[in-house]
Amino acid sequence: MKKVIAIDGPSGAGKSTLARLIARELGFDYLDTGALYRAVALHLTSHGLEENAPDEEIEKLLRKVRVEFRSGRVLVNGTDVSEEIRTPEASHYASVFSARQPVRQYLLGIQRDAAAHADLVTEGRDMTTVVFPGAFRKIYLDASVEERCRRRETEFMARGVEVNMDRLRLEIIERDARDSGRGIAPLRKAGDAFLMDSTGLHIDEVFRQIMEFIRE
Numbered sequence: 001m002k003k004v005i006a007i008d009g010p011s012g013a014g015k016s017t018l019a020r021l022i023a024r025e026l027g028f029d030y031l032d033t034g035a036l037y038r039a040v041a042l043h044l045t046s047h048g049l050e051e052n053a054p055d056e057e058i059e060k061l062l063r064k065v066r067v068e069f070r071s072g073r074v075l076v077n078g079t080d081v082s083e084e085i086r087t088p089e090a091s092h093y094a095s096v097f098s099a100r101q102p103v104r105q106y107l108l109g110i111q112r113d114a115a116a117h118a119d120l121v122t123e124g125r126d127m128t129t130v131v132f133p134g135a136f137r138k139i140y141l142d143a144s145v146e147e148r149c150r151r152r153e154t155e156f157m158a159r160g161v162e163v164n165m166d167r168l169r170l171e172i173i174e175r176d177a178r179d180s181g182r183g184i185a186p187l188r189k190a191g192d193a194f195l196m197d198s199t200g201l202h203i204d205e206v207f208r209q210i211m212e213f214i215r216e
């Protein structure tokens with residue numbers, strides 16, 4: 001395995017922006033594991049699977065699908081679904097199906113393979129705890145719910161998507177609870193991860209502090 005910088009944290013904490021900046025700075029590959037979970041969930045729902053589908057049905061569909069993350073894009077059987085996976089509905093299903101064992105098992109190998117041939121900056125919910133527990137550097141990036149709501153609002157508005165702040169806040173709280181409360185690979189801070197609370201900080205400052213930690 002090559003060198004891995006692993007970042008975990010709740011949705012909207014700024015993980016992907018930070019991970020991209022680190023990857024560019026160090027010349028590492030970048031892996032957005034949330035995009036993989038989103039793509040898998042999209043595949044399952046587009047084949048009619050409901051939230052409570054039995055494991056066997058999930059396994060059956062995953063046996064025949066190829067999900068890849070390449071140059072910042074996510075592909076399902078060769079089709080680019082990078083835009084489709086960014087809706088609030090896709091976020092919801094990604095969170096729901098990511099709690100299922102066959103989904104986590106399916107993506108485990110794909111994520112580890114990404115570090116087989118290239119140094120990697122990766123971000124998600126269980127990078128530091130399950131997928132890369134031996135990572136070169138481990139970071140837990142947090143921010144308050146209010147701040148994460150504001151960032152999500154800005155993101156949606158930039159894409160011309162209208163948002164209802166109360167609904168957005170509820171969705172974030174619900175997703176936090178599900179991602180942290182599930183039985184398998186829940187979101188939690190690894191004991192040896194560097195804790196960075198980005199509330200009130202500009203991304204440049206977060207990046208500066210994190211690079212200092214990485215270069216220590």
Ligand code: DC
Pocket residue numbers: 011012033034035037038091094095098099123124125126127175179
């Ligand atoms: O990072 P994101 O918001 O794109 O992730 C979407 C969902 O995928 C998130 O709610 C939980 C799940 N996920 C996960 O369980 N494990 C990961 N390593 C990354 C994402």
